[in-house]
Amino acid sequence: MSLLQLKNISKIYGELKALDDISLEVENGEWLAIMGPSGSGKSTLMNIIGCMDKPSLGEVILDGRDIAKESDKGLTEIRRDKIGLIFQQFHLVNYLTAVENVMVAQYYHSMPDEKEALEALERVGLKDRAKHLPSQLSGGEQQRVCIARALINHPEIVLADEPTGNLDEANENIVIDIFKQLHKEGTTLIVVTHDPEVGEVAQRMIVLDHGRIKENTINKNFGNT
Amino acid sequence: MTKQKMFLRMITASLIRRRSRMIVALLAISVGAAILSGLVTIYYDVPRQMGAQFRNYGANMILVSSGDGKDFDVTAMNEAVSHISPESFLGATPYRYETVRIHDQPVVTAGTDIKSAGITSPYWHIEGAWPAEGEALVGKTEAEHLGLKTGSSFTMSYADESNEKEPVERDMVVSGILETGGSEEDYIYIEMSDLESIAGSGDLDVAELSISASQEELTAAADSITSADNGVSARLVKRVTQSESTVLTKLQALVFIVTAVVLVLTMICVATTMTAVVTERRKEIGLRKSLGASDRSIIVEFMGEGLLLGCIGGLAGALLGFVFAEFVSVNVFSSSIRFQPLLLPVTMIVSVAVTGLACLMPVRSAIDIDPALVLKGE
Ligand SMILES: Nc1ncnc2c1ncn2[C@@H]1O[C@H](COP(=O)(O)OP(=O)(O)OP(=O)(O)O)[C@@H](O)[C@H]1O
Ligand SMILES: [Mg+2]
Numbered sequence: 001m002s003l004l005q006l007k008n009i010s011k012i013y014g015e016l017k018a019l020d021d022i023s024l025e026v027e028n029g030e031w032l033a034i035m036g037p038s039g040s041g042k043s044t045l046m047n048i049i050g051c052m053d054k055p056s057l058g059e060v061i062l063d064g065r066d067i068a069k070e071s072d073k074g075l076t077e078i079r080r081d082k083i084g085l086i087f088q089q090f091h092l093v094n095y096l097t098a099v100e101n102v103m104v105a106q107y108y109h110s111m112p113d114e115k116e117a118l119e120a121l122e123r124v125g126l127k128d129r130a131k132h133l134p135s136q137l138s139g140g141e142q143q144r145v146c147i148a149r150a151l152i153n154h155p156e157i158v159l160a161d162e163p164t165g166n167l168d169e170a171n172e173n174i175v176i177d178i179f180k181q182l183h184k185e186g187t188t189l190i191v192v193t194h195d196p197e198v199g200e201v202a203q204r205m206i207v208l209d210h211g212r213i214k215e216n217t218i219n220k221n222f223g224n225t
Numbered sequence: 226m227t228k229q230k231m232f233l234r235m236i237t238a239s240l241i242r243r244r245s246r247m248i249v250a251l252l253a254i255s256v257g258a259a260i261l262s263g264l265v266t267i268y269y270d271v272p273r274q275m276g277a278q279f280r281n282y283g284a285n286m287i288l289v290s291s292g293d294g295k296d297f298d299v300t301a302m303n304e305a306v307s308h309i310s311p312e313s314f315l316g317a318t319p320y321r322y323e324t325v326r327i328h329d330q331p332v333v334t335a336g337t338d339i340k341s342a343g344i345t346s347p348y349w350h351i352e353g354a355w356p357a358e359g360e361a362l363v364g365k366t367e368a369e370h371l372g373l374k375t376g377s378s379f380t381m382s383y384a385d386e387s388n389e390k391e392p393v394e395r396d397m398v399v400s401g402i403l404e405t406g407g408s409e410e411d412y413i414y415i416e417m418s419d420l421e422s423i424a425g426s427g428d429l430d431v432a433e434l435s436i437s438a439s440q441e442e443l444t445a446a447a448d449s450i451t452s453a454d455n456g457v458s459a460r461l462v463k464r465v466t467q468s469e470s471t472v473l474t475k476l477q478a479l480v481f482i483v484t485a486v487v488l489v490l491t492m493i494c495v496a497t498t499m500t501a502v503v504t505e506r507r508k509e510i511g512l513r514k515s516l517g518a519s520d521r522s523i524i525v526e527f528m529g530e531g532l533l534l535g536c537i538g539g540l541a542g543a544l545l546g547f548v549f550a551e552f553v554s555v556n557v558f559s560s561s562i563r564f565q566p567l568l569l570p571v572t573m574i575v576s577v578a579v580t581g582l583a584c585l586m587p588v589r590s591a592i593d594i595d596p597a598l599v600l601k602g603e
Contacts, residue, residue, distance in 0.1 A: 076518070091512045095239050107235075
């Protein structure tokens, strides 16, 4: 069975159908890119997959559990145990250092372990910035802290909403390299992006438009770049 | 690293690295705690202070002879004093009045214990100095009448009416002039030993006592002195002692109300600050939730911060409060305050409780934050 199954989900805000009858399956270990114009429902879909929101209609089955039927507490647990989130706006706790920010995720998940958190930062090339506050880090560095935090608990799925939206070319490449590495390790990756370069390196790409899936294409050149 | 350690690390980081924000809350708490502990100190010290103040208006118990033929002398007075608890006893002054002649005029002279007269009659205003042996304190009226000034010398003579002996004479020097605005200005005051040197020994007419005690304790002491039946009967100077306790009760009620108002104000201030803190940190709360924080851990974290603030503020406040109470005491009652060590933990507990209460509402609103909404909006 697929890791994630969306069955005819809709998200309705009053008159507006932000998501309109979407069905989608994501396999374990798959690398999926979600693209589409602004307002097409990408973030809405992301929030539902990330268990931060529930669909108005339809079923979301994650690892065999229907999240529409879960309580808020249940959703919190799934989020904590299975999902690593990466945001466009980084969202770091501004009074905690880089390594402390990573440890916050450990804190809610299991046990804070500074050594492990430092290793995660080393992995994204930030070992020497571990004791810096977010305000002392560049945007690209902050995003990498965010990635280290998303990965620290070894989530089954990493969800990234516009992870490179605020980054320059060089930092974007660093992030893509980290994704490639993650994919190699078997992590399921779902990446929302405007950026064709980020979309094209994924295994599969869906394009949303007005809350519907307009395209769903497999990348034939996957792994060649 | 344990969870508890990380918890402490997070909340201390929040307090230290966001100090400009936290200083407002901390200030509110410590000022509140300071006023609280200051007022409570004053509240408990006021009876002592006020007691001392009222003593300034004279003695509150007098001893007279019970009239049953037993001697009423200094020994009897001291025996009576032994019925009073030493902590509340301030002073006892014997008075023996005899008529002597100065410049051939009859003058009432009181033999007394000059040192304790200063304690039981603190309102005496003296121009010059308190008398030593061989010196006299002359009442203002009498001084004008006799034409005496500080430094003048005079001879006083005493003749016992019962036997027609030669009058005994003694030379004295005026050490100062006594002004009280009362009947004391008609008399001359000298040491008891000086009086005895011309008039021989004799009974006291009255003894004035200053005691720092409640109305009930005073009554009990007076009863016990009178019933001891040693030739002494004790009476309370009622007017002063009663008004003393009424004023005390009113003053304490006032302090109590002010304390309550200050507590409420502190709570409002802390609640406002905490609400601002929560609003300002909606994103952070949303983020923590998206990382899998349960409602409970959000509550624990924010309450932890609040309570830590309460603790620090309470400690600072308790110390500030003592300084405040001391300041009030020195300026209003012109005496130092007595520090109550118990007040330190009590102030801290109250500050923590008040801060906790003030944090409840904002923290409750914190758990309603929807991570999806907060994280989306820039
Ligand atoms: N909480 C909400 N209430 C009402 N409407 C909403 C809400 N959240 C999203 N929408 C609407 O749903 C639609 C889809 O929004 P969504 O954020 O998913 O777009 P998006 O594809 O992520 O766009 P972008 O590329 O600009 O981030 C938009 O029209 C938006 O206005
Ligand atoms: Mg979006």
